[in-house]
Amino acid sequence: MSPLHPEPGAPAVATRGLHKRYGRETALAGVDFLVPEGAVYVLVGANGAGKSTTFKVLMNLERPDAGTAEVFGVDAGRGGPRARAQIGYVPEHHGPGYRWMTCGQLLRHAAAYYPSWDAAYAEHLGRALGLKPHRRAGTLSKGENRRLQLVMAMAHRPPLLLLDEPTDGLDPVIRRRTLALLADHLADTPTTVVVSTHHVTEMETLADHVGVLREGRLVAQMPRDELQRTVRRYRAGVPDGWTAPPGLPQARRSRAGRELQWTLVGEPAELTARLTAAGAEVREVTTLGLEDAALAFLAEEDTV
Structure with missing residues (x-):
């Protein structure tokens, strides 16, 4: 399966050829x-x-310069309110x-x-997140405002949640509580979740699909199991003057003496065979955690 084609099935979100520029900058x-519908996509x-920018296009807060974006089959632009009604953002x-x-x-309000607003659920979420109903919105700290946003996004139990850095600004206790509430929400309510986060390890137990954006391009998109199966760290001994096989799908390399360590993308058996045929002695192949596997697509090659 190509890194840019996830498992077949009716998608909750689909964009095709999406382009957006801001002046000279390509977003x-x-x-x-x-x-896929029902996925937790990181x-x-x-x-x-x-x-x-992707989230804003799906919310019809930004119009793309080219391409289409759909939410449950509804065009995010032309469908406007009908599409947004399906989203907690x-x-x-x-x-x-x-x-x-x-x-x-x-x-x-x-x-x-x-x-579909569930007032009892909104009260439950607010209590769990320590939200103070009497506080004026204009006086909230960044973390308090985040808690309010989370309640507003989840309380109407939408079929799609778009969460852009949802734990940003939260202290460690509230951060853990937020993730627990999200897990409970998924257990109780049929929901597709798309989470953008710098804290990938927080989603380790929830994520089942992963996408990686690099400079406006989707460089990888696949089920989580496939990501961790095909992105691994290889440790190999190599002779002096060793040259890597041409076209080796490498993400990151480091070297110490005659030992080489690479994070490579591909079928482990095939990659091991290619390295061995080129004269390397593959000593260890290590499975990576979700964060390391995803970030491999963003890392520049290290030539030590």
């Missing part, structure tokens, strides 16, 4: 983004890779628009827009 360059990338940067309202007032 998205032909992104074909597929999220989107990985450096700052400026295009993660937030936590943006990367957001200050409440009604700064004079209290948190409680803001939640009641949001409830009016969602027929």
Whole structure:
């Protein structure tokens, strides 16, 4: 299976040839983004890779220069409110628009827009996250504002959650509680989740699909099991003057004396055979954690 083609099935989110520029800067360059319905999809990338822009296009907050974006088969642009009604969204940067309202007032205001709003669930989430209903939105800290956003995104139990750095600004206790609430939410409510995060290890137990954006291009997209099967660390002894086989799909290399360590992408048996045929002695092949496997697609080669 190609890194750019996840498992077949009806997608909850699908973009095709998505392009977006801001002046001379390219934010998205032909992104074909597929999220299977019911998946927990972790989107990985450096700052400026295009993660937030992708979310904004899906929310119809930005219009693409080319390409299409659909949410449950509805065009995110032409479908507008119908598409957004299916989404609970936590943006990367957001200050409440009604700064004079209290948190409680803001939640009641949001409830009016969602027929599926679950007031008892909103109260439960607010209590669990330590939200203070009497606090005015304009006085909230970054972390407190994040908690409010999470409640507003989840309380109407949408079929799709778009979470852009959802734990950013949260202290360790609330961060763990947020992840536990998300796990409980997934157990109780049929939901597709797309999470953009720099804290990939936090999603280790929840993620089942992974995508990697690099400079506006989707360089990898696959089920989590396939990612960890095909991206591994190889340790090999090599003779002086050794040359790697041509076209070896390497992500990162380091060298100490006659020992070479590579993170390689591909079928382990095939890669081991190619290295051995080229004169290397493969001493160890190591499975990587979710974060290391995903970040391998972002790492520059190290030539030591």
